[in-house]
Amino acid sequence: MDKKINNHELGELCLLAGKIMLESGAETYRVQDTMMRIASSFGIRSSNSYVTPTGIVFSLCGTEQTKLAQISKRSTDLYKVIIVNSISRKISSGEISAAEAYSTLRKIEKGNPKYPIYIKILAASIVSGFSIVVFNGEWNDFFPAFLAGGAGFLCVSYIHHLVDLKFFTEFFAALIVGLMSYFFKYIGFGENLPNIIVASIMPLVPGLLITNAVRDLMAGHLVSGLSKGAEASLTAFAIGAGVAVVFSLFN
Structure with a gap:
């Protein structure tokens, strides 16, 4: 060399x-x-x-x-x-x-060696659908979660190009997931509304941020750990707020 x-x-x-x-x-x-x-x-x-x-x-x-x-x-x-x-x-x-x-x-x-957007949406849909099984839900709720999860991830992908604020992107995505889940429940396409919503927002959950925050804190990187933890908490709050709006409107 x-x-x-x-x-x-x-x-x-x-x-x-x-x-x-x-x-x-x-x-x-x-x-x-x-x-x-x-x-x-x-x-x-x-x-x-x-x-x-x-x-x-x-x-x-x-x-x-x-x-x-x-x-x-x-x-x-x-x-x-x-x-x-x-x-x-x-x-x-x-x-x-x-x-x-x-x-x-x-x-x-x-470069942009990422997967195409349709592959990401399909993966998010599959994760959402099979999360129903993880949460001991019914297979009848698989396709409602599949569709709502994919729509939520699609919302994140496109709103992010319009609004460069992660909080609002996650909020609107969770709102879309909640509205679609409620609609599926209303027309009889789904049965357990809470399970469908929880499974559908799984692709939005900041799992990597939380993991990195804990890892950095354990390694003594306090500034990075706290800032990543704050970002993960804000993302989780945005997702929860979006779902809460749906429940407040229809319950």
Whole structure:
């Protein structure tokens, strides 16, 4: 592997890898570990990083190069996290040069290797439908939950492009889920309204955020853990508020 890389280029490489991971839903400790491992592969044994959900500060000790990256958007894309981890391991083992790694990371950042929207909606529908079974519901409620869950996820996908506020996106999605569930119950298509609603909102539940918040708190990353916990709580409140509006209107 070509070790000829200046500190500025190395800082940019480490920061780009961390930025992609943090935007894709990686844990704080994983982002820090990846950046420090990349720096270590090029002979920097004592790099420093400070990572929060909204920004990364990275410094190569012994130099004046301190980098800052602002994180303005966050999503869940574990495929990108896996790719960046793979690149980090290839750098450590000498299978890839710094220039190749940076070029690949740039393509990952600009590219969109996500699944098509119809695949996501289908997956959300399947999760919602089979959640009925998990909650010991009746198979008669499978298709109502299947349809309502898919509609809720579709709502999240498209409203997010119109309103760049996650709270309102989750609120309206939960509202749609509640209205559809009540409609199915009203026309006799479904039987157990609470089970249908709970199963249908499962794709909206911030499970990864909650997991990462607890993991960061346990690892001592208090700022990241608390901020992610607050974001997860706000999302859960938005979902609950959307469902509560439906119950307040029809009960």
